Amino acid sequence: MEKEPEELLCEAAAAGDSARIQDLLAAGADPSYFDSQGITPLMHAARHGRADAVRLLLAAGAPWNALSPSGLSAGDLAMEHSHQDAFDALLNAAIQAELVLGTIARADRKNGGGGGGDSNYLEERVAFSEDKLMDAESKAVMMAWERPLMEAHARAICGSGGGGRVLNIGFGMGLVDEAIQRYKPLEHTIVEAHPEVRDRMLRLGWGEKENVKIVFGRWQDVLSQLGSYDGIFFDTYGEYYEDLRQFHQHLPRLLKPGGIYSYFNGLCGGNAFFHVVYCQLVSLELGNLGYSTQFIPLPVKDCLAEEVWEGVKHKYWQLDTYYLPVCQAACDSE
Numbered sequence: 001m002e003k004e005p006e007e008l009l010c011e012a013a014a015a016g017d018s019a020r021i022q023d024l025l026a027a028g029a030d031p032s033y034f035d036s037q038g039i040t041p042l043m044h045a046a047r048h049g050r051a052d053a054v055r056l057l058l059a060a061g062a063p064w065n066a067l068s069p070s071g072l073s074a075g076d077l078a079m080e081h082s083h084q085d086a087f088d089a090l091l092n093a094a095i096q097a098e099l100v101l102g103t104i105a106r107a108d109r110k111n112g113g114g115g116g117g118d119s120n121y122l123e124e125r126v127a128f129s130e131d132k133l134m135d136a137e138s139k140a141v142m143m144a145w146e147r148p149l150m151e152a153h154a155r156a157i158c159g160s161g162g163g164g165r166v167l168n169i170g171f172g173m174g175l176v177d178e179a180i181q182r183y184k185p186l187e188h189t190i191v192e193a194h195p196e197v198r199d200r201m202l203r204l205g206w207g208e209k210e211n212v213k214i215v216f217g218r219w220q221d222v223l224s225q226l227g228s229y230d231g232i233f234f235d236t237y238g239e240y241y242e243d244l245r246q247f248h249q250h251l252p253r254l255l256k257p258g259g260i261y262s263y264f265n266g267l268c269g270g271n272a273f274f275h276v277v278y279c280q281l282v283s284l285e286l287g288n289l290g291y292s293t294q295f296i297p298l299p300v301k302d303c304l305a306e307e308v309w310e311g312v313k314h315k316y317w318q319l320d321t322y323y324l325p326v327c328q329a330a331c332d333s334e
């Protein structure tokens with residue numbers, strides 16, 4: 001029996017046969033095809049390190065973000081097999097695509113389309129337990145396994161200058177704020193939007209700490225009450241990349257010269273390649289605002305035993321390494 005053109009395309013992609021790929025594409029073979037194993041031509045090319053084939057397929061519209069049955073993208077396969085050229089081609093294509101998509105989404109939002117985070121979260125009940133804070137759908141808002149990460153974030157934003165004036169957006173379980181307090185900052189401002197989280201903060205005595213100022217409301221609505229800071233940390237819930245990106249537009253006013261900014265880097269925490277794409281995207285967009293970003297790798301595998309996720313609807317982090325972002329004005333870091 002004759003093979004389908006798409007089957008032939010998968011074979012040519014795996015073999016890196018550029019001429020054959022071009023002929024098959026010109027004859028109408030579909031580059032977004034999944035073979036019987038659930039693998040696309042792009043994944044075949046990436047797995048075998050066929051960088052030219054990767055470029056040809058991407059140019060023909062092959063989706064960079066398609067996933068195999070085991071949840072791997074072409075970029076993951078290139079990464080797993082250490083095929084740097086194929087990986088770079090995929091990373092560039094993914095970043096370009098996300099930049100274009102972001103621009104379209106912003107234009108859509110301006111024209112009255114959707115956008116913004118999950119606005120319901122702030123109106124719904126939350127549940128606190130010793131090791132987590134959950135939303136009304138049993139999704140984790142914050143979990144205690146992140147404590148070492150929050151301590152590292154506090155060290156990044158307070159460490160060098162002994163605290164100074166610090167801003168944290170999103171109290172959650174208060175882990176990062178407890179760690180910030182240990183640096184005895186001159187002023188520690190906390191912005192929190194959920195009424196039950198705010199009530200708990202007050203019950204725990206955060207309202208009586210001399211150096212703490214609590215600003216209740218969504219960060220988007222309370223910006224005019226904020227000053228400028230030596231250290232800023234951002235970690236909200238129910239918001240998307242676009243919200244983080246919007247917050248970044250305010251950094252030039254909020255962050256003092258020489259100040260350090262960091263955010264919870266949970267973007268696409270379920271897929272290694274998508275996570276790299278978003279690390280690069282944030283770094284690029286912060287670069288356009290005049291900030292340089294360093295990512296400090298922190299191993300997290302040991303804090304993440306399977307039992308940690310018991311009763312939690314969505315495993316928001318599945319990678320072995322957390323990349324803690326440290327951002328500062330490019331001229332300060334030179």
Ligand SMILES: C[S@@+](CC[C@H](N)C(=O)[O-])C[C@H]1O[C@@H](n2cnc3c(N)ncnc32)[C@H](O)[C@@H]1O
Pocket residue numbers: 141142150169170171172173174175176177191192193194197217218219220235236237238239
């Ligand atoms: C992931 S938790 C923060 C965890 C915190 N870093 C810690 O160490 O425990 C996110 C917090 O942000 C709050 N939040 C969500 N959207 C917000 C917004 N737009 N403005 C301010 N706070 C927000 C949530 O209510 C929640 O308390």
